[in-house]
Amino acid sequence: MNKQILLKSRPIGKPTIENFEIVDALPPLANEGELLVKAKYVSVDPYMRGRMSDAKSYVPPFEVGKAIEGGVVAEVIESHHANFKTGDMVVAPLQWQEIQAVAADKVTKLDKKTAPLSYYLGILGMPGLTAYFGLLEIGKPVAGETVVVSGAAGAVGVVVGQIARIKGCHVIGIAGSDEKKDYLINKLKFDDVINYHTTKNMEEAITKSCPNGVDIYFDNVGGGISDAVIAHINKGARIILCGQISLYNDTEIPVGPRPQSTLLKKSALMQGFIVSNYASRFPEGVRQLSQWLGKDKLSYQETIIKGFERLPEAFIGLFEGKNTGKLLVEME
Amino acid sequence: MNKQILLKSRPIGKPTIENFEIVDALPPLANEGELLVKAKYVSVDPYMRGRMSDAKSYVPPFEVGKAIEGGVVAEVIESHHANFKTGDMVVAPLQWQEIQAVAADKVTKLDKKTAPLSYYLGILGMPGLTAYFGLLEIGKPVAGETVVVSGAAGAVGVVVGQIARIKGCHVIGIAGSDEKKDYLINKLKFDDVINYHTTKNMEEAITKSCPNGVDIYFDNVGGGISDAVIAHINKGARIILCGQISLYNDTEIPVGPRPQSTLLKKSALMQGFIVSNYASRFPEGVRQLSQWLGKDKLSYQETIIKGFERLPEAFIGLFEGKNTGKLLVEME
Numbered sequence: 001m002n003k004q005i006l007l008k009s010r011p012i013g014k015p016t017i018e019n020f021e022i023v024d025a026l027p028p029l030a031n032e033g034e035l036l037v038k039a040k041y042v043s044v045d046p047y048m049r050g051r052m053s054d055a056k057s058y059v060p061p062f063e064v065g066k067a068i069e070g071g072v073v074a075e076v077i078e079s080h081h082a083n084f085k086t087g088d089m090v091v092a093p094l095q096w097q098e099i100q101a102v103a104a105d106k107v108t109k110l111d112k113k114t115a116p117l118s119y120y121l122g123i124l125g126m127p128g129l130t131a132y133f134g135l136l137e138i139g140k141p142v143a144g145e146t147v148v149v150s151g152a153a154g155a156v157g158v159v160v161g162q163i164a165r166i167k168g169c170h171v172i173g174i175a176g177s178d179e180k181k182d183y184l185i186n187k188l189k190f191d192d193v194i195n196y197h198t199t200k201n202m203e204e205a206i207t208k209s210c211p212n213g214v215d216i217y218f219d220n221v222g223g224g225i226s227d228a229v230i231a232h233i234n235k236g237a238r239i240i241l242c243g244q245i246s247l248y249n250d251t252e253i254p255v256g257p258r259p260q261s262t263l264l265k266k267s268a269l270m271q272g273f274i275v276s277n278y279a280s281r282f283p284e285g286v287r288q289l290s291q292w293l294g295k296d297k298l299s300y301q302e303t304i305i306k307g308f309e310r311l312p313e314a315f316i317g318l319f320e321g322k323n324t325g326k327l328l329v330e331m332e
Numbered sequence: 333m334n335k336q337i338l339l340k341s342r343p344i345g346k347p348t349i350e351n352f353e354i355v356d357a358l359p360p361l362a363n364e365g366e367l368l369v370k371a372k373y374v375s376v377d378p379y380m381r382g383r384m385s386d387a388k389s390y391v392p393p394f395e396v397g398k399a400i401e402g403g404v405v406a407e408v409i410e411s412h413h414a415n416f417k418t419g420d421m422v423v424a425p426l427q428w429q430e431i432q433a434v435a436a437d438k439v440t441k442l443d444k445k446t447a448p449l450s451y452y453l454g455i456l457g458m459p460g461l462t463a464y465f466g467l468l469e470i471g472k473p474v475a476g477e478t479v480v481v482s483g484a485a486g487a488v489g490v491v492v493g494q495i496a497r498i499k500g501c502h503v504i505g506i507a508g509s510d511e512k513k514d515y516l517i518n519k520l521k522f523d524d525v526i527n528y529h530t531t532k533n534m535e536e537a538i539t540k541s542c543p544n545g546v547d548i549y550f551d552n553v554g555g556g557i558s559d560a561v562i563a564h565i566n567k568g569a570r571i572i573l574c575g576q577i578s579l580y581n582d583t584e585i586p587v588g589p590r591p592q593s594t595l596l597k598k599s600a601l602m603q604g605f606i607v608s609n610y611a612s613r614f615p616e617g618v619r620q621l622s623q624w625l626g627k628d629k630l631s632y633q634e635t636i637i638k639g640f641e642r643l644p645e646a647f648i649g650l651f652e653g654k655n656t657g658k659l660l661v662e663m664e
Contacts, residue, residue, distance in 0.1 A: 050597075056597075058567075058597050058598075058599070219592070222590065222592050222593070223590075226592070235390075241592050241595050241596045242596075243596070244592055244593050244596060247590070247592075247593060253589045253590075254589070254590045254593070255587055255588060255589055255590065256587060256588075256590045257585045257586070257587055258554070258555075258579070258585075258586045258587065258588045258591075259590075259591070259592075260551070260554050260558070260573050260576055260579075260591075260602070260604070261554070261576050261579060261586070262604075263573050263602060263603070263604035264573045264574075264575070264576060264604035264605075264606075265382075265388075265390050265604070266390075266604060267390070267603075267604050267605050267606055267609055268603075268604050269601065269602070269603045269604075270592070270595060270601070270602040270603075271595070271599075271600075271601045271602075272592070272594075272595035272596035272597070272598060272599050272600050272601075273596075273599050274596075274599055277599055
């Protein structure tokens with residue numbers, strides 16, 4: 001049996017188990033220039049919600065009746081390419097499928113010695129690079145500035161906050177539980193964290209945590225939380241739009257206070273981005289993040305769920321705020 | 333009599349004549365280092381609406397019971413500073429007052445030969461420099477790109493569109509009358525203009541005028557017109573927030589579709605600015621704009637109203653879309 005997970009139907013609002021189907025795929029065959037790979041770790045990421053809808057976005061939608069795709073760390077079990085051999089570990093955008101064939105030029109070979117292999121789906125992969133390039137290239141943090149990050153306990157947020165600390169900034173996280181708050185303050189050394197679930201007045205809380213206003217806002221969530229932060233930006237502020245997870249399941253166009261007047265009054269910048277804009281610089285990002293990890297300047301936590309068939313459940317959990325740090329699924 | 337115009341009361345919503353009062357000011361006295369100047373041309377600009385409210389913004393509010401301030405071209409009638417002599421013409425932020433004293437270091441001496449003096453309140457002044465630096469520094473137009481400018485027939489808009497044409501862009505204006513549309517297309521050579529007053533479906537109109545999408549949006553108006561443009565931006569688009577005149581008279585926080593998701597999907601930038609951010613480079617801007625004017629690459633039109641006491645009426649007219657090009661008041 002070669003299990004595969006399909007998009008059975010497009011979700012309306014929050015995804016449910018019924019939107020997925022586990023089927024038995026055909027035994028794959030690798031041609032010349034291809035590798036046969038066996039999945040080891042499979043990533044679930046908020047951006048994948050966008051691909052489940054049929055609206056145009058920066059990545060094409062998944063097709064109904066076809067396999068879901070995402071980041072996967074896999075082992076080469078058969079090589080038809082000179083640069084790879086059986087036993088090599090690779091990372092690539094792959095199907096949610098136990099064993100599959102992939103073109104060798106689509107994968108990146110991993111160095112097992114640098115870090116645990118699962119890290120290449122997190123801090124040394126897409127989420128870590130997203131934090132690195134978004135914060136440094138768009139945010140351009142300066143020591144002493146105040147940086148706010150929403151979705152602070154998520155795979156991207158934990159890296160953003162720690163890099164901002166390395167750069168000498170005052171770092172405030174916004175997260176959804178006291179457990180996450182404790183982790184961010186005590187383990188990752190955030191200066192303060194606002195638990196938006198127990199905070200009645202977000203604006204008041206931000207005023208208190210950011211007495212000098214907000215210079216950089218790294219936004220993973222959007223919606224009312226972001227409105228409250230944007231109301232407190234300083235002149236010349238930079239707002240980095242990385243995700244809008246609070247809105248991903250909306251079925252209508254979300255409406256809210258227009259940010260334009262504030263951006264105008266504050267000569268502020270709001271910039272959307274996707275990490276692939278910086279693809280040519282990924283090696284630099286991985287090198288720097290690895291170095292910080294090696295020197296214990298970055299701390300990293302994963303939530304690993306075991307069992308391929310639990311992928312849909314893990315993915316849905318992203319929208320329930322269940323994970324602290326990177327959420328991924330390990331094959332049993 | 334030395335007429336002066338005060339802010340009598342703060343407007344709620346659209347300003348009215350009752351918010352202003354014409355009084356007789358004390359005869360001014362110029363001290364050492366100061367000039368006595370007589371107003372010649374007085375500018376009315378949309379940003380001044382912000383200063384009539386008491387909300388904090390990028391410039392401090394006017395005080396109730398005190399004179400309105402704005403851009404003025406004036407003649408030196410008495411000089412107590414070595415660099416100026418009687419008869420010199422200057423431009424400065426001054427009170428709405430016929431004759432007043434001003435510190436010599438607050439004024440800029442004008443070259444009467446370069447251009448008509450009134451131009452220093454328009455194309456060679458704040459509006460022209462706003463267009464120049466906003467479009468070139470934030471928009472970074474590339475030949476072949478599509479540039480949309482709202483408030484296209486206003487003092488800033490007419491310059492934005494013409495510079496975009498000089499840079500080889502496809503230029504679409506949005507304006508509020510067929511008269512303005514004719515002027516922009518036939519005289520200023522815009523590629524197309526949408527009259528938002530007679531257009532039922534703005535999105536459809538933008539799709540038609542911008543078949544390749546929108547790369548740069550220079551936004552002077554905000555609100556629903558901007559929502560329609562933003563829905564059509566391309567990947568990597570730049571939205572320059574220069575003004576939000578459609579919202580200036582709102583009494584509640586304006587609400588609308590959140591732009592963040594679109595900015596995110598399109599890796600697009602939205603940047604607020606105020607021309608004084610570029611103050612150190614004003615000479616460069618004036619030089620380039622003068623050169624283009626001299627070579628007839630820029631066409632320029634003013635609406636000049638005569639009579640100091642008509643300043644309030646002229647200002648209110650800005651919000652009624654009455655002016656094509658720069659609106660100003662000439663002293664009789």
